[in-house]
Structure formats: structure tokens, C-alpha cells
Amino acid sequence: MTDLDIAAPLAAALAAKGYESLTPVQTAVLAPEVAGRDVLVSAQTGSGKTVAFGIAMAPEVLAGADRLLFADVPLALIIAPTRELAQQVARELTWLYAETGAQIATCVGGMDYRTEKRTLDRGAHIVVGTPGRLRDHIERGSLDLSNLKAAVLDEADEMLDLGFREDLEFILQSAPDTRRTMMFSATVPKAIAELAKDFQRDALRLQTAGEAKQHVDIEYRALNVSARDKEHAIFNMLRYYEARTAIVFCKTRMAVNHLLARMGNRGFQVVALSGELSQTERMHALQALRDGRARVCIATDVAARGIDLPGLELVIHADLPTNSETLLHRSGRTGRAGQKGVSALIVAPAEFRKAQRLLQGAKVVAEWAKAPSADEVQERDDARLLEHPSLLEAPGDEMTLAQTLIERFSPEHIAAAFVRLWREGRSAPEVLQDMATPGQPAAPRERGEFGExxxxxxxxxxxxxxxxxxxxxxxxxxxxxxxxxxxxxxxxxxxxxxxxxxxxxxxxxxxxxxxxxxxxxxLDGEPTLERPERAPARKPAARDRSDRPAYAPKPSRFVEDGEEAAPRKPYAKREDSAPRPYVKREEGDRKPYTPREDGERKPYAKREDSERKPFVKREDGDRKPWAPRNDGPKPAYAPRDDAAPRKPYAKREDGDRKPYAKRDDADRKPYAPREEGAKRPYAPRAAADGAASADRKPRWKEGDKPAGDKPFGAKAPRSAGFKTHGGAEGKPARAAGFKSHSSEGKSFGKPGAKAKPAPAPRDAKDTSKRFVPPKKK
CATH class of the missing domain: 3.30.70.330 (RRM (RNA recognition motif) domain)
Structure with a gap:
């Protein structure tokens, strides 16, 4: 690594970690032509991408210095799709930048927001987080990207596929345009490369060696099993390999929970990872896998994206992935850093063609075979027993107890007890149904004798x-x-x-x-199963074809050169019982079609703007004065002359008001209830409608009775110009007994009371009773 341009503090950290040489992707990002440019890097999972972008962004973060000072705003930002991957990246960068004094902060969902905010307020040089939580910090003002020098998108294709595009655009738009943007991913399909153009400027595409041959350290196996033996095949695979750590991928959370319960009942040390778990539960599950307390992890695609499990030797696809990229990402969990791994696909007969398309799209070759049988699992288990390290070590302090066991029990008895103890904590292998080789028809089953x-x-x-x-x-x-x-x-x-x-x-x-x-x-014996004889099929009677003329082939319509065509038989019109009204028109009667030449068309003349009449704005003085419409008896509107003298407003003094005198209760007339005998008996009116009864006091007085020849009790006509509930003037009013706006001709109160006269219509020109506000001084 001496000939590579690596910052001195980072080179010392790599040497202390045991790095003797860099991986191809780490070497590619240090090339001279990559310095300072946006890059789109594709490399297989487990090839050291985290260290690669850690050393690639060092020039922007360190700026030539070996020790970093206090930073009030972040200098570098790393965006990861999942919480586990973000925390894993933060752990890798912590030891890589330990000598530089860089402060690294994490912003991931599920953690305490206040703790992350305090860390950012104290100052962080590098921030690692998920898209949603980073956007939350930016919107709340706790994360300032105004001085950002480098931005890294880890597992970029997965973030774009998971719908983080809007969050990524918001985050990158909050950073300056002069930043350096680097994208790292295991696969870069064409659609993802097009989307990456929106986030980068003149990006350099880096395709590391070995990408064309994906995952050379992974052995792909496709296991053909029946639909009902899929779970049993998973159990046998785990028992056959006895991997230090294994992961089983399912499509849904429901499948994860179901398989977790089945494997837990069989004694497997298993944990689950799915989106329904809290962050604390996920961290405990991953820690159990790292500590060895659990050996099998059941997870969905999103939950297991980016996690790094030590010693992961086996990947089982309980449900086939949706595409080839997902297959590579799942399988990339194993076979890291030169270690070997196995990726097994559980394929039911109905999924055979889909599995072939996935393998062809991923450009990998899988070995098609049957799932390990119960005998193969037992044989492999016995071989591990014979190779157990305890049997190869020399006897020690336990020799005294061993001698006592030999004296009390026979060696065969002790060996059998050891075998039983070995098998006691392991799940018994499952017997699977024998399946035919994929792509070949199943051999016909030989029917044997049933016996007595x-x-x-x-x-x-x-x-x-x-x-x-x-x-x-x-x-x-x-x-x-x-x-x-x-x-x-x-x-x-x-x-x-x-x-x-x-x-x-x-x-x-x-x-x-x-x-x-x-x-x-x-029954006493074997029944006789005889099929009823069918009557012979009757052949149809032969038709008499003697009167049909012999077949003569029609002459060909195609005539060779030099030959004359045979004359056609003239058309003879069939005579019908009634003459047909249709008369065939001769060709000469038709009017020949004469196409119109383009020159005969009237040319289109575009009107010039100069020919248009210019717009002249009308002055207010040119407008026609407004004249009110005369609707008949209504007086025309006459505007009030402002120059006419108005009656000044005189505010009434409080002293001019009549003082309020409260009436004493002693002045009130006491209430005396009327005796029952004093009440006037009710006498029904016997006269005709409209006539007053002889015993009843008339409602109308002689002088107040309205004019007209209507009988007594009829509704009096309303005053002209007043609106009623029944409608406008001239329309029938409401029935007697209903309240209306007009009180003319009606009496409210006791019978015999005088009706309130209707108010006279006010003249529009009369301003004596109008309120005139005082003029402002």
C-alpha cells in the first residue's frame, strides 16, 4: 500500500487492522483520474466498499491535514438504506478515522432524536444516517449541510428502489452544488444508472474486476423439492451444513413468523429480523448472532439489507426473490473476504422456470440437485462426531472420572451414551419425497402386487x-x-x-x-368388473353421386408469356320471379374524378400586425352618461347634491334625556283571579261564514271596518307596494290567522281592538328623518 495515495492516519489504521493489500474496489477509487470527481462504483457485496469510500473521501474531509479541528457543521455525509447498515458503516469509519480525531454521528430511525441532536450540536465531522431521519434533522434545523464537501450513497440502487428518491433529492438539494457525490452499490442496472444522473455531475463509472463473474466464492445450489417438503428441505439443509451462522430469506413478515415458530419448536437457535420489530429488538437479535447465542436468522429482504454477520456460511432462499439483483444481494451476505459460502434455492416444481430465469439474469451457474435426505444428514452428522476435537485431544484431569466410568460401565455402553448425548440437542432429519431431476419427465412408477x-x-x-x-x-x-x-x-x-x-x-x-x-x-371373492358392450357404430348411408358431373379443374388465371388467355364464360343474369329494382350503371355514366390542383386553391394570406386597428383607450369623458331605467311608477334615481346644505348632526346631551323612573311594585294593580262563574260562556257562532253572531261582539268597529263588500271575517286587502309572505303585490295573501309583515286591516290582541294603521310610504326625496353623519373636520 506504500505506492498508493492514502492519507497517513488512514494508512496507519489499515496497517493496524491487518490490511496487507487493498481489494480491487479500494484500489480503483484511489486512481489519479478519480480524484475529486463524482463516481458510480459497482462491486460485489463483501468486497470492502465501506473502506473504499472511507479512503476516497479523505482528501475532502482532511484537506491535507493529519488532525481535524472542531467542526461546527459536517464535512461528509453517508446515506444508507437501513439502520443496521448505517450503524455498521459508522463502526467501520470509527476505527478508520480514529487517528484523525474525527467525530462521527449517526442519525437513524428508531433512536432517540434528542440524543442525536445533542451530538450534532457538539460538532461532527462525518454524519451517517438513513434518508428519513436525515431529512427530519434538516427540516428541524439541527443538521446544517451548508459546508458539506462529500456525500456518499451506500447501496444506492436499493435506496432508489425502496422509494427514497424524494428524500434523497431533498437532502442533496440542501447541500452545496460544489460537493463531491459518490454512489456505491453491488449492482447497477441500466434504470439505476439513468436515475443516478440526476444526483451526479459527469460521473465516472467504475466497474471493478470480477463483477462480470459474480461471487466466485459462493456455491449456488438449486434444490428441487415438492411443495409440501419446502420447510423440511430447509431443516435438512441446516442440519447437513451445521453452519456457524445461516440466514433464511422469506418474502413476507407472516412467513418469517411462521418459520420462526416451526424452527423454534425443533430446537434450532434462531432469531428473526423483520420490519415489525423495534430498533432495540433488532439490535438484540444481531448481537445474539454475533455472540453465537443464535445460529440461524430468518429475515425479509429489506430487514437484512446491508447487515454484516461474521462467519455467515449458508444462505437459504425459502421464497424465491423477485429479480436477479435481489438474488445477488441475498447471496452476497456470504462468501465475504475470501471465505466460502453456499447459497441454496428451494425450488418447487411450479417455480422451476422462474428459478432458471433468475439464475440466467444473475449470470450465475447453479448445481441442480435434490435436497439432503435423512440418511445423508445422519451420515454427515456421524462424520462430525468422529472428527470432534474432544476425541483428538489427549486425556487430562478428567482421566480419573473416565477410569471410573470404564470400571462401572463397558466401553460400548459409554460410547453409545456419548452418541445419544451428541444427537440429543439436534433436530431429527426429515424424510423427503423423491423428486425427479428438473427438466426430465418422471419415470413411470412400477405397479407392484398389493398382496393378499x-x-x-x-x-x-x-x-x-x-x-x-x-x-x-x-x-x-x-x-x-x-x-x-x-x-x-x-x-x-x-x-x-x-x-x-x-x-x-x-x-x-x-x-x-x-x-x-x-x-x-x-364379498366372498373378487368382483367381476365387465364393461357393457357398445353397439357397433352405424355408418352413414352412402350418397348417390351418379348424377353429379365429373370434376374438371378450372383454368389457371395466370397466363404464360406467349399464350392467350382462355375466353371466360359470359355472365348470364339469373331471372327471378319478380324484376329487381337495381339497374347497373354503366361506366360511361359516371363523372370522372378530377383532382384539384394546389394552384387552384385560394392562397392563405396572413394578416400583418400593421393592418390591425390599433387599440384606443376611451377616455372617461367620452363615455355615455348613465341614465336610470324607468320601470313605471318607480321614481327615477336622483343623486343627492353634495353642495346642498345638510342638517348638522347635534348630539343629544345626557341631561336632555328623560330620567328613568322605576315603578314601585305598590303602584301595580294586584292580580285578582276571575271567578269561574264570572267567565263568559262560549257560544258557537251559528250564522253563516262571514256574518257576526248575535251573541258575539263584532271584531270590527263601524269606523275601522275596511271598505268593500266583503263579508265580516274576510282578509282585508294589503296596502299597495308592501310585500307579503305570499308574494308580491297582486298575489294572494296568506290565510287569516297568520302573521304577516303588514298590519293593515288586522288587529293584534283581543277582539274588538282597534287595528294599527299602516305606515304611509315615505317619499324618496324627504330627508328630514334621515341620519346624516357629521362631516369630518
């Missing part, structure tokens, strides 16, 4: 809609036998014959009823 059997007849057949798949579970449940003890099932029209093994035939007895309406009876 007894035939039974059932009282249901095709007429009762009986089927073999419907009868089989009922026969098994009736006496508690398995389907292997049932032979042939022959369904006839009205009955069904069943073959039962002789060893269990006694359970059915001579006759029994397996279900209501379905009885079963034993």
Missing part, C-alpha cells in the same frame, strides 16, 4: 357422485387405517368395489356403515 386382500362393496356409485378421493379418507377414518392398506377403488354406476389388505380387513367385519346412507359389505 379382501374385496368390499359400497352402496354408492357414480349415480351418487362417488369418487375415489372422496371415499379414501372416509375408509381410513372409519376403522383407523392408512391409505397404504387400501388397494384399488373401482366406482361403478350404482356401487363401488374396494380392495382392503387382508391384515386389516377384519376391522370392517362382515358389514358396517361408514357414513349415514353409505354401507359397506364384504
Amino acid at each position: 386382500s379382501v374385496w368390499f362393496t359400497l352402496s354408492v356409485g357414480h349415480s351418487g357422485r362417488a369418487e375415489a378421493r372422496w371415499l379414501l379418507p372416509k375408509l381410513c377414518d372409519a376403522v383407523g387405517i392408512t391409505k397404504t392398506e387400501i388397494g384399488a377403488i373401482r366406482v361403478q354406476t350404482d356401487e363401488t368395489f374396494v380392495q382392503i389388505a387382508k391384515s386389516v380387513a377384519g376391522k370392517f367385519g362382515a358389514a358396517m356403515e361408514i357414513e349415514e346412507g353409505v354401507s359397506m359389505r364384504r
